[in-house]
Amino acid sequence: MSGVNLSGIIKAYGALQVVHGIDLNVAEKEFVVLVGPSGCGKSTTLRMIAGLEDITDGDLMIDGRRMNRIAPKDRDVAMVFQNYALYPHLNVADNMAFGLRIRKMPKDEIKTTIDNVAEILGLTPYLDRRPADLSGGQRQRVAMGRAIVRHPKVFLFDEPLSNLDAKLRTQMRAEIKRLHNRLGVTSIYVTHDQVEAMTLADRIVVMNDGRIEQVGTPMELFNNPANTFVAGFLGSPPMNQMKGQLTESGAQIGDAEIRINGATAGHAGRDVIVGIRPEGFA
Amino acid sequence: MRLYDHFKREWQIYAMLLPTIIWFLVFLYKPMYGLQIAFKDYSIFKGVADSPWIGFEHFKTLFSNDQFIRAVRNTITISFYNLLFGFPAPIILALMFNEVLHATYKRTAQTIVYLPHFISSVIIAGIVITAFSPTAGIINTIIGWFGLDPVYFLTQPQWFRPIFVGTGIWQEAGFGSIVFLAAIAGVNPSLYESAVVDGANRWQMMWKITIPSILPTILIMLIIRIGNVMEVSFELVILLYQPSTYETADVVNTWIYRQGLQSGQYDLAAAGGLFNAVVAFVLVMTANTLSRRFSRTSLW
Numbered sequence: 001m002s003g004v005n006l007s008g009i010i011k012a013y014g015a016l017q018v019v020h021g022i023d024l025n026v027a028e029k030e031f032v033v034l035v036g037p038s039g040c041g042k043s044t045t046l047r048m049i050a051g052l053e054d055i056t057d058g059d060l061m062i063d064g065r066r067m068n069r070i071a072p073k074d075r076d077v078a079m080v081f082q083n084y085a086l087y088p089h090l091n092v093a094d095n096m097a098f099g100l101r102i103r104k105m106p107k108d109e110i111k112t113t114i115d116n117v118a119e120i121l122g123l124t125p126y127l128d129r130r131p132a133d134l135s136g137g138q139r140q141r142v143a144m145g146r147a148i149v150r151h152p153k154v155f156l157f158d159e160p161l162s163n164l165d166a167k168l169r170t171q172m173r174a175e176i177k178r179l180h181n182r183l184g185v186t187s188i189y190v191t192h193d194q195v196e197a198m199t200l201a202d203r204i205v206v207m208n209d210g211r212i213e214q215v216g217t218p219m220e221l222f223n224n225p226a227n228t229f230v231a232g233f234l235g236s237p238p239m240n241q242m243k244g245q246l247t248e249s250g251a252q253i254g255d256a257e258i259r260i261n262g263a264t265a266g267h268a269g270r271d272v273i274v275g276i277r278p279e280g281f282a
Numbered sequence: 283m284r285l286y287d288h289f290k291r292e293w294q295i296y297a298m299l300l301p302t303i304i305w306f307l308v309f310l311y312k313p314m315y316g317l318q319i320a321f322k323d324y325s326i327f328k329g330v331a332d333s334p335w336i337g338f339e340h341f342k343t344l345f346s347n348d349q350f351i352r353a354v355r356n357t358i359t360i361s362f363y364n365l366l367f368g369f370p371a372p373i374i375l376a377l378m379f380n381e382v383l384h385a386t387y388k389r390t391a392q393t394i395v396y397l398p399h400f401i402s403s404v405i406i407a408g409i410v411i412t413a414f415s416p417t418a419g420i421i422n423t424i425i426g427w428f429g430l431d432p433v434y435f436l437t438q439p440q441w442f443r444p445i446f447v448g449t450g451i452w453q454e455a456g457f458g459s460i461v462f463l464a465a466i467a468g469v470n471p472s473l474y475e476s477a478v479v480d481g482a483n484r485w486q487m488m489w490k491i492t493i494p495s496i497l498p499t500i501l502i503m504l505i506i507r508i509g510n511v512m513e514v515s516f517e518l519v520i521l522l523y524q525p526s527t528y529e530t531a532d533v534v535n536t537w538i539y540r541q542g543l544q545s546g547q548y549d550l551a552a553a554g555g556l557f558n559a560v561v562a563f564v565l566v567m568t569a570n571t572l573s574r575r576f577s578r579t580s581l582w
Contacts, residue, residue, distance in 0.1 A: 052475050073481030085476035089494035098490070099480030150480070 002028045002063050002153035002186045004049060009058035011044050011210075019044055020210045021058065026188060031180050033189045035197040036207035036233070042190045043158055045207070049188060050079050050156050063153055073102075078147035079156040083163065084139045086131040086146075092118075093127040096145045117145045120179070137168045144176070148183065155180075157189040161196060173199055194234050198222070206230050231275045239275045246270045320556045324549035333549075340553035350554060353537035356530060361511040363447045369507055371451045372458030373500060377488055379459065380466050395456025403453075407521035410449050411436060436522060439530040446522060446531070450515060465499035466492055498579040505573055505581050509566030512558045534558050 004026040011019035019041040026032045034042040047053040049060060051072030060067045067075050078099075086095050093114055100110045118124045121141045131139055140160060147155055157176075161169045177200055180187055191197055197204050198218045206213045206221065206229070213233075214226040225231035231239045244253035246267045250260040251274050258274060289296065315330065320340055322333040344350045375395065382388040398406065413419050416432040425432060435441040469492060477487050516535040523531035534554060542551025566581075574580035 050475075050479055052478065072479045077479065079476065079479045081472045081476060083470065083472055085470065085472040087473060087491065087494070089497065098477070098482075102477075102481045102486060146476075146480075 003030075003061075004154055004186060004188065005059075005061040006045070006049070007059040007061070009045065009048060009060060010056045011041070011048060011053060012056045017056075018210050019048075022212055024205060024212065024215065026186060028186055029184045031177075031187045031189065031200060031202045032205060033191060033197040033201035033203075034205045034207055035191055035194060036213075038192060040207040041210040042192075042205075042207050046079075046156050046158055046188060046190045049075075049154070050077055051075050052079075075154075076152050077154040077156055078150045078152040079158065080143045080147050080160045082159040084131070084143040084160075086139060086142055088131055091128050091130050092123060092134070092142050092145075095131070095142055096149050099146065099150050113149050114145075117149050120148070120182075121145050136164050137172060140164060140168075140172055141175075144179070148179070153186065155185050155187040157187065157191075159191055160189075162191070162193070169193075169196075176200060194236065198234070204234075206233060208233075225275070228273060228275070235277055237278050239277045241273050241275050244272055244274055246272050317552060317556055319549045320553035322549060324552075326548070340550050341557070343550060344553055344557065349532070350534075350537055352529070353532050353534045357512055357514050357533040357535075359530075360443055360446060360514050360533060363443055364450060364514070365507060365511070367447055368451050368455070369504065371455035373462050373496075375455050376459040376462035376466060377492060379463060380492065381484060381488070392456070395459070397456070398453040399457035401453070403515070403517040403521060406449060406453055407518060410445065410522060414445065437524065437526045439527045442523065442527045442531040446515075446518065449518065449522075461503065462496060462499060465496040469495040497577065501573045501577055501579045502581060505566060505569045508569040509562055511565055512562045 004024075006022050006024040009019060009022040010017065022041075022045060024032075034045060036042050044053060048055050049062075049067075051067070051070065055068050058068075062075055062077070087098065090098065096114050096117065097110050100113065105113075114127070115124070118127055121144065123138070123141055123145055126134060126138060126142075131142065134142065140163075143160065160176075161172050164172060173196060176189075180200075189196075189200060201218055203215060204218055204221050205215050208229050214221055214230045216224075221230060222234055225234065225239075228241055232241060242253045244251045244258075246252075246264050246269065247257060248265050248268050250258045250264060251272050252258075253274060260274075319330055319333065321335055321337060322330075323336045323339075324330070324333045379388060379392060382391065401409075414421050414435040416422050416434050421435070422432040433441070435445060473491050473495070474487055477491055482490065512534060514533045514535065516533075516539070519531060519533055519536050520539065523536065535558070538551045538554045538558075541547045541554065570580050570582065
């Protein structure tokens with residue numbers, strides 16, 4: 001079971017706590033997206049899973065094994081970085097082979113692996129090129145290729161599409177989804193782009209200010225947000241949120257009364273925030 | 283008109299450039315007028331303009347002069363040792379500083395190795411002469427502990443080059459490491475993070491990421507260094523050498539100094555200087571072309 005379990009994970013820099021006790025279970029083969037505004041702690045959480053940041057408190061389990069003190073190389077995770085982190089002095093093949101050579105994989109095995117993954121990603125014609133001679137989309141594919149060749153238990157993506165233009169981003173989203181379906185590797189993906197989160201995720205984790213606000217499938221979060229933050233964060237244009245008071249049959253908002261299906265009876269007079277998505281207007 | 287508009291709009295930038303242009307004109311271009319005496323039978327009474335032309339006569343004299351040939355050979359040999367040992371030293375130092383994680387220790391070590399750069403060459407030479415003194419020098423004191431006779435290092439030709447090159451490294455390696463440290467600081471940190479996740483250790487990261495990433499800077503510095511091959515630290519040679527070590531210590535610049543200023547043969551000295559400059563120019567052009575061809579890095 002290559003699941004990832006976070007239990008009470010805390011990250012603090014001195015007296016400043018930035019992640020406040022996160023609990024999250026990512027099942028094997030699941031594609032989970034951490035989404036939230038800038039500075040909400042999603043990248044820090046991902047980096048703690050990768051081993052690039054120390055965990056101040058709590059337990060991180062990968063594949064049933066506690067990983068808090070385990071070196072990144074021994075966690076069997078592969079990470080795709082926001083700026084691709086490609087070695088500018090190496091060509092595509094050598095970039096993809098870097099981790100394998102470090103692990104002293106036999107040369108012929110490296111070649112076979114690189115050729116297979118290059119084929120999957122459509123990189124075969126570019127294996128001799130350096131990153132500077134590639135387009136943004138091709139670089140992104142090389143970065144993913146470098147992660148894939150390792151055959152890790154977990155893929156970690158840190159805003160991998162944020163440097164691409166809108167058209168390429170849509171294309172690469174589909175490609176990542178296709179790859180995940182094909183490889184079936186547990187994936188944790190960080191983004192601030194809710195469209196990416198909604199289209200890629202099996203489950204979305206909405207984070208704010210170092211805390212998890214809600215975890216659920218895209219439609220659960222969209223239709224039944226747990227709080228006003230989640231309601232406002234997901235959806236474009238965002239949900240309209242209006243303050244009012246409950247009545248026996250609905251809610252009074254200013255001069256208007258809105259009928260609400262459900263049990264409002266008996267709660268009349270209580271303050272309420274009514275959320276209506278733009279799509280909800282007939 | 284467009285040029286006028288451009289100057290009008292950007293005059294502040296050109297005003298800032300002006301001191302440098304003046305410096306170049308006064309100290310580098312105007313003296314070139316005097317270079318013509320390399321082709322003249324120069325007389326201080328007739329002046330530069332009125333001295334008669336004699337073609338390449340001084341160059342013929344130069345290349346038939348054993349002392350000049352020896353000076354050229356010494357210059358090239360000392361420069362070669364400087365390149366071989368002195369050029370990698372600041373790179374190695376920068377790589378070592380980069381691996382030091384303790385901030386206070388790192389800052390202290392850096393300050394200590396930067397300091398000799400700010401000491402005048404006269405003081406440096408004084409320290410070296412004292413350190414190698416056969417009577418009170420620390421080196422000979424240590425040699426004495428082993429029951430050996432003192433060595434007169436600075437009077438023996440075979441010791442001049444190691445002492446000179448070593449002193450140069452001690453004086454400049456620390457300060458020279460700054461440019462490489464800056465290059466290292468410019469390496470994308472996520473390259474290291476990616477390598478850490480891939481399983482690379484610090485040694486592998488240094489060889490496979492840091493050094494290749496700063497290679498363009500190394501090559502640029504090498505080109506500049508090659509351009510200065512004929513410019514062996516004149517002051518330090520003058521301060522450390524003596525007639526008994528001329529055999530290995532006398533370089534083109536000290537020869538020019540002795541011929542030009544001490545013997546009054548300004549025209550012959552100018553020919554020697556011009557030869558020096560032409561060789562340096564050819565070297566820097568060659569290094570630049572080779573670097574551009576093989577590494578896509580060049581000064582221009």
